Amino acid sequence: MHAFDVLGDPVRRRILELLAGGELSSGEVAAVIRAEFGISQPAVSQHLKVLRDNGFATVRADGTRRLYVVNPAPLREIDAWLDHFRGFWEQRLDALATELARGKRSRRTTMPSEPPERDEHP
Known part of the structure; x- marks a missing residue:
């Protein structure tokens, strides 16, 4: 996927804005995105996956939590x-x-x- 295809989606741009403030758990990201865009947690997870798969975000495990940060x-x-x-x-x-x-x-x-x-x- 081309970088502008990734960033063309307003949900993914908003996720990057959130992550620009520092490391957040997937649950924290999902809570904000669900409130602002009205989409489900699985949909937020898909957006996080697109960002991760295309190199815009990295993730690390912390027990059962997944912590994301901007790359x-x-x-x-x-x-x-x-x-x-x-x-x-x-x-x-x-x-x-x-x-x-x-x-x-x-x-x-x-x-x-x-x-x-x-x-x-x-």
């Missing part, structure tokens, strides 16, 4: 691939920041420093 290697590969495109949005973000700065300067020069006096007659 950063495939994420670094995706980041490297995205580097080819990063310049596109960085240019646009730079242009947006310039436009925002121009807008602020324009508002400062057109706005009066004190509010206009009110006519007190009704």
